[in-house]
């Protein structure tokens with residue numbers, strides 16, 4: 101910054117701008133230099149730039165030389181005002197018309213009376229600063245000082261050489277000695293003297309052990325040029341300056357003034373580098389230029405990296421791609437992202453290319469990592485879209501394949517492969533060149549999802565298949581088994597067993613073939629087949645249990661069938677000569693057969709003596725025998741040697757059923773006995789006389805004794821009317837009840853049949869009256885139908901045939 105308004109006025113930019121880099125107090129102008137760098141576009145120069153500085157005694161015409169040499173506008177002293185300090189601190193400007201971009205620094209003059217003799221700190225600091233960042237240092241000196249012991253430039257050179265020792269690795273700076281106000285003595289004569297002076301100074305400077313023997317040429321290129329006096333021979337001065345100017349063109353090219361410079365800081369790091377160097381110098385520390393270079397590279401590469409990362413976040417292409425990914429599947433994701441990332445990294449490479457390679461690569465890697473971390477969620481989303489799409493595709497294709505009848509196993513294998521191939525292909529399209537991202541986990545997840553779907557469909561299909569075969573088995577077994585059990589005979593269980601075996605085998609065979617298409621484990625297949633076999637047995641069991649529950653009804657039906665029909669299955673016509681005992685026994689025996697068949701399941705090869713046990717215990721037993729027998733074989737809830745799993749009706753239950761059966765069939769037997777008794781009586785009466793009219797003497801007595809009553813009737817029309825109504829009622833009943841028809845089969849069956857039509861009506865009437873709280877009508881217990889399960893009745897009349905037969909005998 102300019103210290104006063106006068107300075108500011110003088111240094112105001114006119115054409116080529118200049119800036120005060122460091123002011124007289126040693127303050128670095130951070131904002132000024134940043135502005136300057138931007139203005140001269142130094143950041144774009146990479147390594148193609150040079151830095152020139154000039155040092156020399158105060159008021160030795162430095163600024164005048166620079167302004168003429170480089171077209172700068174550094175402030176010059178007004179010759180008419182006398183010699184005084186013009187330049188304070190260090191100023192920076194861009195050389196006009198010099199290629200490549202060349203910056204020039206005008207340093208505050210040495211030996212200035214303004215700072216005093218003892219204040220050489222700034223002089224040394226600025227000299228070290230100039231040596232650290234310049235490729236070429238112009239050392240301005242009066243011609244008449246050459247060879248002089250007390251020359252003004254000697255302390256300056258000492259300072260330069262001393263501070264040079266504080267640079268760990270000097271940049272091999274070119275020292276261009278500019279001899280001002282040259283005399284007639286030719287340069288050829290002056291130069292050796294000057295070089296000798298320089299060498300003497302170099303030799304006299306104390307050096308560290310490492311550089312004790314190091315020649316000056318390892319640190320400096322020494323060049324000498326002589327110029328005429330600007331004040332006295334301005335024309336010549338300008339010509340010589342113009343010639344000198346040519347030496348600054350392409351100065352960094354091989355063979356140029358700074359052709360063998362070393363450790364150049366890339367242009368974009370110049371401002372930061374200069375700042376850091378000045379800080380180190382001000383703290384009076386040694387300058388480790390290689391380390392400084394790494395430090396500058398680190399900072400600058402970091403800055404470039406951050407800048408590129410920030411640009412990437414707001415990059416339109418990236419934002420658009422990210423939005424598309426959020427919305428759904430994106431084709432060519434990998435290619436597009438690779439290009440966007442590539443551009444970003446290329447920009448970084450372009451800007452960081454001249455910085456230390458190690459630092460640059462490391463920062464590039466960091467930038468890449470950050471970028472990949474930023475875009476990875478989008479990549480994962482893309483993989484998610486691909487995975488989801490493939491899963492849906494598999495489901496649709498697999499279901500369709502099954503619908504058109506393709507085998508389960510082949511359909512699942514084919515479509516799994518097809519979908520996984522497509523998944524791999526689409527994943528390859530999502531992969532970016534910058535990263536070796538793994539898609540294996542997503543792939544595994546897709547395989548797992550597909551397998552889970554296949555498993556779920558398989559379970560559902562197997563369940564369908566199982567119920568299909570179970571339904572078939574149920575249809576094939578249920579009704580036939582029911583029919584077989586209903587007609588229980590010695591062959592029943594053998595036939596059921598054959599039917600069960602045949603149908604089960606057919607079903608298992610078909611089921612096994614169907615299962616083969618499902619690609620299931622042998623163990624599972626066997627389990628399923630076994631389950632079907634068990635189901636088949638279950639159908640038989642359940643039907644058998646059902647029929648066992650209806651055994652009483654079946655027994656009664658069978659009893660009624662045998663009892664009421666003859667051997668030709670024709671309804672019996674009771675003649676009174678039938679052997680009722682034999683008929684009853686046969687009917688009971690057949691019913692007992694049914695009970696014995698239904699008592700246990702016989703699907704195996706085992707035999708049993710249940711029928712014999714039941715026959716002995718129920719059919720052959722009599723009350724007298726029972727009382728003699730010590731133990732009752734049916735007083736048990738299990739059959740001997742028969743597991744409960746096969747038991748349908750327990751022994752004790754058989755006994756109970758039998759008792760109920762007998763009770764409920766007793767009425768039929770009793771009716772038959774009564775009918776037979778009436779028939780016998782009728783036959784007996786017929787034998788006594790076929791005429792049903794009373795004898796003639798009885799008829800005559802009836803006319804004599806009843807004459808008065810007959811006459812009363814004839815005389816009284818009311819009696820006659822009552823008689824007529826009574827006649828009509830009897831005639832109606834005669835026709836309605838078909839009396840002649842009922843008596844067609846004999847008198848007794850006719851009476852029984854007609855009474856049967858009346859008994860229920862009378863019984864209902866009696867019940868209704870009883871229910872209404874009226875006195876129950878006296879009913880003849882002998883005519884009442886036996887109530888169910890009347891054990892007392894059973895015990896008192898266990899075998900009605902025997903009782904009735906006995907009475908018949910009596």
Ligand SMILES: Nc1nc2c(ncn2[C@@H]2O[C@H](COP(=O)(O)OP(=O)(O)OP(=O)(O)O)[C@@H](O)[C@H]2O)c(=O)[nH]1
Nearest residue numbers: 158159160161162163164176177179186187209330
């Ligand atoms: N004798 C002589 N005088 C010169 C020459 N060039 C410039 N001067 C004069 O020297 C005086 C100082 O010139 P500046 O260019 O300001 O010198 P400077 O070295 O930049 O001065 P400071 O920046 O104060 O150290 C001015 O009066 C110039 O006219 C020259 O070649 N020979």
